[in-house]
Amino acid sequence: MRIGVVTFPGSLDDRDAQRAVRLAGAEPVALWHGEHDLHGVDALVLPGGFSYGDYLRAGAIASLSPIMAEVIDAANKGMPVLGICNGFQMLAEAHLLEGGLIRNDHGRFICRDQKLRIENNATDWTSGFSAGQEITIPLKNGEGGFTASAETIARLEGEGRVVARYLEVNPNGSLNDIAGVSNSRGNVVGLMPHPEHAVEAGFGPDTSDAMRSGVDGLTFFASVIERALVSR
């Protein structure tokens, strides 16, 4: 399986996402925002960072990049797309996901290992988790407050489209502790925390077993690979 990782001006975690894809067992394909070409990939990751310096709104200018025409078309045809942090903001700006991300309610940038509960393990990116599984992956954002109208929140909750929820601490003022959402088909997922930073022992969050041994993020990438193998 080939998974494309799109690099935008200001992307920071594109290499980490490529590495996560490789460690999960797929071939990472570096894609460039300025091209109109997905190079035949089977799935896509929009990585974290500060595309265009968060000018205008986080993810807004990147969502208008040339390659986004192909990303939106592929997503609407069912290609798995994962947006992480700034990538989540891009998916929201591109209207592939509902809701929006605003500045953290406390006004500060936050960086911590964050406990989450997987609320929907039926999406392309979460099928390897058990329902309600609790995981810990890093979170780092300044504008991670998930917001939407009360009607949209009710619909997302009612349709099971809240993919992950913050546990113990709401780190950024997100409504209903929402850390990630999906589209109705479950192929497009946006996550504010960073699974690609918890994929290799020695470099992940601390666990009760050992320092830096957390690899809970790997399952997001393994899920999409597993699903591709099953559907083949």
Add this chain to the structure above:
Amino acid sequence: MPTIVVEVMPKAELLDPQGKAVAGALGRLGKTRFSGVRVGKRFEITVDGHVDDAVLAEVQELADTVLSNSVIEDVVGIHVLEAPAGETH
């Protein structure tokens, strides 16, 4: 050259952490008569040629689709700047 001003504000019902931080600073300065601050954006768009209804309609569309995100913001004003600052005719 004429300039069109577009003003965008965070939605009234949403938390505006930036405005809250500024309001907090005003309070620390002892400016107690000001009870709230909200921070928005002002865009100044310079137009080649003169401004007609078609240009204004195009700016309105840009304001709604690019300059603002209707999930979190409202376009609160669009107007043509009569005498742009620093420009002489």
